[in-house]
């Protein structure tokens with residue numbers, strides 16, 4: 019296929035890259051040759067993730083980490099600066115960091131509401147806002163926001179989470195229209211249930227029917243490789259055989 023970009027030497031940021039979908043995405047990107055910067059709030063989890071990524075395969079791009087809470091604008095800006103100053107630029111931004119705090123609205127605390135909106139929505143906003151001037155100056159870029167089917171299929175007990183993802187879908191589409199003429203490709207990946215520790219799920223949960231984190235990672239890499247003439251701006255990903 020012609021005009022499909024190579025990722026050797028490109029720089030990618032994966033927010034929430036210390037486990038789950040983010041870690042699988044970091045591994046998939048690294049295997050394409052991209053240099054990958056992951057972030058999260060736990061320094062220990064990040065150190066473990068970097069060791070795992072490096073142990074995965076001796077080949078592939080460089081991998082490094084930054085302890086960053088994307089819900090804090092100064093920290094999100096520092097994350098983008100780190101890619102520019104220490105890795106030579108920024109080509110790919112995967113806004114994946116997310117939390118799930120679930121409770122009936124009448125019992126939802128201010129803290130859980132704020133953490134959910136700050137991370138899932140404002141975090142993506144802060145990272146995109148800081149990344150766009152860098153991508154514009156490079157003449158290209160890819161931004162992929164990891165949303166959720168919960169954004170379009172709200173459920174009881176999910177007011178904060180569903181609202182955050184519905185708003186993230188809207189943010190993604192507005193931004194896509196603003197920057198596509200600058201060769202910055204913005205898309206949203208919208209998965210159903212994925213087998214991770216998201217929202218404090220335990221290891222014993224029945225999960226064989228769910229998507230694997232690597233399925234989402236594969237979709238993200240496919241989007242990056244998509245030929246430039248067309249732009250899949252939203253990709254929904256569902257388990258093939260959901261639990262009945």
Ligand SMILES: NC(=O)c1ccc[n+]([C@@H]2O[C@H](COP(=O)([O-])OP(=O)(O)OC[C@H]3O[C@@H](n4cnc5c(N)ncnc54)[C@H](OP(=O)(O)O)[C@@H]3O)[C@@H](O)[C@H]2O)c1
Nearest residue numbers: 034036038039058059060087088115116166211212214216
């Ligand atoms: N699992 C599912 O069923 C599912 C379905 C649809 C969509 N999604 C979405 O997929 C994304 C990843 O979820 P996952 O299932 O992989 O969850 P996960 O296993 O809980 O991983 C979440 C990652 O985000 C990081 N993180 C959380 N808050 C952060 C913050 N404020 N700043 C920086 N990093 C932060 C976590 O590290 P720290 O806690 O150390 O910060 C961790 O690395 C989320 O946006 C989620 O909404 C998940």
